[in-house]
Amino acid sequence: MKQDHGLLRIENLSVTFPSAGLVLSEIEGLRTGPARDGKVTILDEVSFAVGRNEITGLVGESGSGKTLTSLTVMGFLPPSAQVTGGHVWFQGMDLLRLGEGEMQRIRGQQIAMIFQSTRSALNPLMRVGDQVARAYQIQRGMSPAEAYQQAVEILGRMDIPQAERRARAYPHQLSGGMCQRVLIAMMIACEPALLIADEPTTGLDVTIQAQIFELIKDVQKATEASILLITHDLGVIAETCRYVVVMYAGQVMETAPVESLFARPLHPYTQRLLQSVLRVDRAVEIPQVAMIPSDEVTYGVVGCRFAPRCSLVLPRCWEERPLIREWGPEHWAACHRLDVANCE
Ligand SMILES: Nc1ncnc2c1ncn2[C@@H]1O[C@H](COP(=O)(O)OP(=O)(O)O)[C@@H](O)[C@H]1O
Ligand SMILES: [Mg+2]
Known part of the structure; x- marks a missing residue:
């Protein structure tokens, strides 16, 4: 995960919101964890790094926690959210432990963020x-x-x-x-040393989108800034980033250099995401339906949150969170199937 040389290094970050009154353990037919103290853990031990002088992509469909992750880095979490664990390392400091005054200085001078809705910014x-x-x-x-x-x-x-x-x-x-x-x-x-661009082209015409991504690439080269580019579009990642982090329902599923991810996607969720990109390339219309079906069910799974949708699911996937492990150079994935395949 390039954790030793990242400019920004997020380590086991967990963030909760108050649950909407649902007791997760009561959902029928699913082995789910309880909503502890009326809270739902949305970000579940998120870890990844943003390398120096390059563009890192953060991809995952709507609701996977991409914006929440970046808001945590910026110190902009809504009051109802609570950081329950982890670190956000930036230039030797843990941003989660800084006061608002120090954060303001860092936001102005070192970390900048482009939000989804530009005009209001x-x-x-x-x-x-x-x-x-x-x-x-x-x-x-x-x-x-x-x-x-x-x-x-x-x-x-x-x-x-x-x-x-x-x-x-x-x-x-x-x-x-x-x-x-x-x-x-x-x-x-x-x-800024770090620029976070959260779906910076949402709502723009496709041609303009491509121009903005070209611009971001040029700007990165000229300024040698580190950029975290957030998108739900793997096509954009392929064109723009060197390294990519794949999130699903608040968990990091896979991180890899872009070529490696496209050549050999390891996690079933990444494979599913890539299939939809390929279908788009073949110009077949596919509806943009979010795959995260029900927050309550998904966020309640103790193990891998993709288990409810995974065609390769094993019994232990429900119970036990797979560790993220390195399967190739800089290529990490968290999936029990990979352990099984490796032992066969
Ligand atoms: N203010 C909030 N109150 C309660 N839950 C929230 C709030 N903001 C986000 N969430 C939860 O966090 C999840 C991730 O949201 P978000 O980070 O915006 O996803 P993404 O940017 O990947 O689309 C959402 O599906 C939702 O369940
Ligand atoms: Mg978002």
């Missing part, structure tokens, strides 16, 4: 050029004139045509794709 009452310039003033201590000049320059570098004119526009006067470029420009102005 921009100030609707302020011209976009001024917003980017403000980032330069605050983060880099530039004078207003110098900051504005830098802002126009970086908007140009984000492939925004007529950057000087567009800098004077308000967010509502720009397209979604343009707003996303402005936001990326703002993030880069802060020169």
